[in-house]
Amino acid sequence: MNLLGCSPQGLTDWCVARGEKPFRARQLLKWVHQRGTKDFAEMTDLAREFRAGLEQDAEVAPPAVLQDHVSADGTRKWLFDMGQGNAIETVFIPEVDRGTLCVSSQAGCTVACPFCSTGRQGFNRNLTTAEIVGQLWWARHELAQPVTNVVMMGMGEPLLNYDQLVPALQLMLHDDAYGLSRRRVTVSTSGVVPMMDRLARDCPVALAVSLHAPTDALRDVLVPLNKKYPLKVLMASIRNYLGAAPRDFITFEYVMLDGVNDSLDHARQLVKLVRAEEISCKFNLIPFNPFPNSGYRKSSWPRQRAFADFLTQEGYVTTIRKTRGDDIDAACGQLAGDIQDRTRITLRTK
Ligand code: SF4
Known part of the structure; x- marks a missing residue:
């Protein structure tokens, strides 16, 4: 069993089933996640027989690193091997007052948003809890700067x-593991309504919703999941989530696509939508990162600025995402395309 994938409760149950006291799980969590120890022999406050049992039945196995890039701006990107030709990327973005780790949850994606290079790649498989947490484990023990936020x-x-x-989130939040506050762990979703409702009950953390369009007609194209969960249903779920969320607002992500969703009319429709639905929110505008044959172009800076200014004047906190790690292709929306290429390279060299 890979201990990186054990939720705090799961590890407690496992220890108890082996005849150990529940507090052994807390000790193990600290050794594995806080100190980054893989070698059970080093866990000297555990009884010798327990350590021998761990050697036999457990391991601490983070994903293998295929590539490691550092950008001139300090952004760090790892390519992790997921086996059978699959790879995922994890990006660390250092800032003066925080260090944010952008974590992957699947190799590929089924939602298939047409402007997203991951969506174009298709779906390979879900990551396990150990593979999700393994990205954070690696970053925490590799970096000089602490990881203060996970997105x-x-x-x-x-x-x-x-x-x-969910078990991965529980480990991120648990004091004996990574101890991050709920406000500093963000799940970003394209709007999987039933699971948003479950997350509100099971493990409410900060939520970002990839909106990308102010109307159903346009969102049906840009985020095909909208056909299943249209805006009215999505907004009702967001209102419900806000009742449980650690923050009193939601972040809407909005990719800026030239001539597609970036006019002032779109901005007006956006304000009308969130006002009518009484959603407390802020907007994060994402300059599109072009990739080969995407069929989309990045909005010009004046269009981005005008869109942002309109939302700001209407009273909504609006940011335009800074592009980081350009020189290592770590910018948002570039990960999968880059992975696809690198996976091909990996396959060739095997
Ligand atoms: S934008 Fe997000 S939900 Fe859409 S295809 Fe890309 S990874 Fe999937």
């Missing part, structure tokens, strides 16, 4: 991998 915004739709995601 589930890497490859994949995290809420379509719910059963593996």
Whole structure:
């Protein structure tokens, strides 16, 4: 058993089933997640027989690193091997007052948003809890700077991998593991409504919703999941989530696509939508990162600025996401395309 994938409760149950006291699980969590120890022999406050049993039945196995890139701006990107030609990427973004790790939840994605290089790649498989947590484990013990924030915004739709995601979130939050506050762990979703409702009950953390369009007609195209969960249903779920969320607002992600969703009319429709639905929110505008044959272009800076200014004047906190790690292709929306290429390279060299 890979201990990186054991939820705090799961590990307690496992220890008790082996005749150990429940507090052994807390000791193990600290050794594995806080100190980054893989070698059970080093866990000297555990009884010798327990350690011998661990050697036999357990392991601490983070995913193998295929590539490791550092950008001129300090952004760090790892390519992790998921086996059978699959790979995922994890990006660390250092800032003065925080260090944010962008974590992947699936190899590929089924939602298939046409502007997203992950969506174009198709779906390979869900990551396990150990593979999700393994990205954080690796970053925490590799980096000089602490990881203060985690955003589930890497490859994949995290809420379509719910059963593996929730134990990973529990470990991120647990004081004996990573001890992050709920406000500093963000799940980003394209709007998987039933799972948003479950997350509100099971493990409410900060939520970001990839909106990308103010009307059903346009969102049906840009986020095909909208056909299943249209805006009215999505907004009702968001209102419900806000009742449980650690923050009193939701973040809407909005990719800026030239001539598609970036006019002032779109901005007006957006304000009308969130006002009518009484959603407390802020907007994060994401400059599109072009990739080969995407068929979309990045909105010009004046269009991005005008869109942001309109939302701000209407009273909504609006940011335009800074592009980081350009020189190592770590910018948002570039991960999967890059992975696809690198996976091919990996396959060739095997
Ligand atoms: S934008 Fe998100 S939900 Fe859409 S295809 Fe890409 S990874 Fe999947």
